Amino acid sequence: MSILVIADHENGSLKAATLNVVSAAKAIGGDVEVLVVGENCGSAAEAAAKIEGVSKVLVADNAAYGHQLAENLALLVADLGKGYSHILASAGTTGKDFLPRVAALLDVAQISDIISVESADSFKRPIYAGNAIATVQSSDSIKVMTVRSTAFDAAAAEGGSAAVESIDNVQDAGISAFVSAEIAKSDRPELTSASIVVSGGRGMQNGENFKMLEAIADKLGAGVGASRAAVDAGFVPNDMQVGQTGKIVAPNLYIAVGISGAIQHLAGMSGSKVIVAINKDEDAPIFQVADYGLVADLFEAVPELEKALG
Amino acid sequence: MKVLVAVKRVIDYNVKARVKPDNTGVDLTNVKMAMNPFCEIAVEEAVRLKEKGVASEIVVVSIGPKVAQEQIRTSLALGADRGILIETDEEVQSLDAAKLLKAVFEKEQPNLVILGKQSIDSDNNQTGQMLAALTGMPQGTFASEVAVEGDKVNVTREIDGGLVTVALNTPAVITTDLRLNEPRYASLPNIMKAKKKPLELTSPADLGVELKPSLTTLKVEEPATRQAGIKVADVAELVDKLKNEAKVI
Numbered sequence: 280m281s282i283l284v285i286a287d288h289e290n291g292s293l294k295a296a297t298l299n300v301v302s303a304a305k306a307i308g309g310d311v312e313v314l315v316v317g318e319n320c321g322s323a324a325e326a327a328a329k330i331e332g333v334s335k336v337l338v339a340d341n342a343a344y345g346h347q348l349a350e351n352l353a354l355l356v357a358d359l360g361k362g363y364s365h366i367l368a369s370a371g372t373t374g375k376d377f378l379p380r381v382a383a384l385l386d387v388a389q390i391s392d393i394i395s396v397e398s399a400d401s402f403k404r405p406i407y408a409g410n411a412i413a414t415v416q417s418s419d420s421i422k423v424m425t426v427r428s429t430a431f432d433a434a435a436a437e438g439g440s441a442a443v444e445s446i447d448n449v450q451d452a453g454i455s456a457f458v459s460a461e462i463a464k465s466d467r468p469e470l471t472s473a474s475i476v477v478s479g480g481r482g483m484q485n486g487e488n489f490k491m492l493e494a495i496a497d498k499l500g501a502g503v504g505a506s507r508a509a510v511d512a513g514f515v516p517n518d519m520q521v522g523q524t525g526k527i528v529a530p531n532l533y534i535a536v537g538i539s540g541a542i543q544h545l546a547g548m549s550g551s552k553v554i555v556a557i558n559k560d561e562d563a564p565i566f567q568v569a570d571y572g573l574v575a576d577l578f579e580a581v582p583e584l585e586k587a588l589g
Numbered sequence: 590m591k592v593l594v595a596v597k598r599v600i601d602y603n604v605k606a607r608v609k610p611d612n613t614g615v616d617l618t619n620v621k622m623a624m625n626p627f628c629e630i631a632v633e634e635a636v637r638l639k640e641k642g643v644a645s646e647i648v649v650v651s652i653g654p655k656v657a658q659e660q661i662r663t664s665l666a667l668g669a670d671r672g673i674l675i676e677t678d679e680e681v682q683s684l685d686a687a688k689l690l691k692a693v694f695e696k697e698q699p700n701l702v703i704l705g706k707q708s709i710d711s712d713n714n715q716t717g718q719m720l721a722a723l724t725g726m727p728q729g730t731f732a733s734e735v736a737v738e739g740d741k742v743n744v745t746r747e748i749d750g751g752l753v754t755v756a757l758n759t760p761a762v763i764t765t766d767l768r769l770n771e772p773r774y775a776s777l778p779n780i781m782k783a784k785k786k787p788l789e790l791t792s793p794a795d796l797g798v799e800l801k802p803s804l805t806t807l808k809v810e811e812p813a814t815r816q817a818g819i820k821v822a823d824v825a826e827l828v829d830k831l832k833n834e835a836k837v838i
């Protein structure tokens with residue numbers, strides 16, 4: 280049994296989620312190989328070779344894969360993937376984009392967002408915004424799945440010494456092209472791997488007020504997230520949305536400020552170790568999941584909290 | 590151009606799903622059902638394309654039991670021209686849904702197919718991508734902006750790092766994200782008018798597709814529930830608890 284993990288990377292650097300997907304692959308058991316596909320992705324491949332438990336790294340480095348266009352990635356992964364028992368990618372927006380295409384090309388199902396490996400063919404995954412957990416068994420010869428990275432510990436980034444093999448397999452469907460990107464630049468930790476996340480909701484009233492949360496985040500080394508309402512209202516960009524249909528986070532500490540706690544929001548953060556809620560409405564549903572609730576006006580409590588953090 | 594929109598009947602997004610005591614699934618008896626919210630956004634986008642003169646006809650398709658006609662009628666009331674129900678009482682998994690939609694695509698030959706990015710029941714986020722793969726179409730998933738330009742469509746996509754815009758040849762598949770538009774409500778006169786719009790009934794067998802589910806649900810459980818904690822009196826107590834009790838800062 281050989282398992283193919285498709286690496287998550289950006290501008291040549293391997294993303295942390297890859298380590299969690301490797302752990303999921305190890306839990307299935309068997310040889311774990313990593314495919315790094317992109318343009319100028321050699322350094323990501325070198326990093327992948329050092330992950331503990333990886334037996335081989337394949338690199339497909341070509342302009343056709345430069346912008347991670349799903350049409351091209353899927354052709355490559357479906358072609359290479361035929362020889363494997365499992366194909367895994369993290370459930371980030373790249374994996375969610377190209378992997379179902381791979382599954383369809385291979386005429387198999389995709390199991391989305393697995394949170395645990397029960398056996399080589401059964402997996403747990405949340406459904407209905409996390410209000411139910413399904414155990415799903417697959418009878419397909421190749422199991423294709425996306426992995427919720429927060430549900431698996433990271434494999435050790437160092438310790439392995441896998442061989443790196445170049446793959447000369449260029450697939451260009453020629454039906455889509457990259458036009459432009461607006462990528463948010465931030466020195467803060469990525470939401471999905473941050474150990475502390477501070478999120479704001481509609482109660483923040485505007486984007487300017489998010490500076491109060493940023494000040495706290497700076498002191499705690501935290502990532503900053505938001506509810507859908509805050510994104511829809513234009514306070515902050517879409518990549519900050521936490522929830523069922525945004526990012527799934529599971530930090531050690533999640534601080535929800537001016538967020539009511541709708542089920543779609545809870546779906547994205549209820550796996551956090553400790554939850555703090557600051558809300559002026561003592562009946563807000565967020566308090567039902569909060570370890571520490573503070574009923575207060577955020578415009579008083581947040582500056583006070585910043586000061587208290589020294 | 591012709592636009593095909595896929596709409597799914599699901600649990601209403603305001604309802605909290607309850608796991609059946611025998612752990613075989615989620616209890617949907619007497620539960621309010623509705624159109625998947627991402628599908629509402631898909632219908633709205635098609636209607637806006639028609640209002641702009643870009644789209645000439647909107648066909649709505651749903652796969653599911655007879656009652657899924659309700660969601661098709663809602664789409665017709667919102668401005669779609671014609672509906673197709675692929676009727677089945679079986680569980681339809683994403684790959685089979687994509688195969689059924691491919692059969693409709695081949696019959697209808699639309700220039701754009703718009704789907705939701707995700708069903709809020711299965712949370713799969715796959716069907717559009719699978720349909721695109723099976724038909725060889727390009728895909729613009731998680732769309733927050735759609736601009737048709739000649740025989741291409743530019744789609745701005747919500748991705749983890751921000752936004753990316755791609756240019757797709759048509760025909761193309763688009764899956765909707767939350768910021769694409771804000772769906773309108775159907776007016777009463779339009780609801781009345783929708784009753785007269787054509788709604789065709791077909792079946793997987795009619796379309797020559799055999800359902801072959803390869804996933805079996807062994808068990809459905811409640812997630813581990815979180816206990817509500819305590820209320821702290823003030824910021825000082827909060828900081829003290831985080832430092833000395835939870836030890837997370």
Ligand SMILES: Cc1cc2nc3c(=O)[nH]c(=O)nc-3n(C[C@H](O)[C@H](O)[C@H](O)COP(=O)(O)OP(=O)(O)OC[C@H]3O[C@@H](n4cnc5c(N)ncnc54)[C@H](O)[C@@H]3O)c2cc1C
Binds near residue numbers: 507602
């Ligand atoms: C298909 C679908 C998908 C969705 N996906 C997501 C998702 O991924 N993520 C997500 O977050 N939501 C999602 N939602 C939306 C979700 O249902 C809620 O509408 C949203 O989470 C509400 O955001 P909010 O808590 O910021 O706003 P509100 O519900 O309006 O709550 C604002 C809170 O701020 C408090 N407040 C106001 N002023 C102050 C103050 N001065 N001091 C202290 N507290 C104050 C209020 O008491 C209130 O509790 C989705 C909805 C649908 C239909």
Ligand SMILES: Nc1ncnc2c1ncn2[C@@H]1O[C@H](COP(=O)(O)O)[C@@H](O)[C@H]1O
Binds near residue numbers: 597598625653711
């Ligand atoms: N049974 C169905 N009938 C119609 N459309 C569907 C069906 N299942 C999935 N879809 C479409 O595919 C989208 C994504 O669904 P999913 O892949 O199940 O998350 C939905 O928003 C619909 O547009």
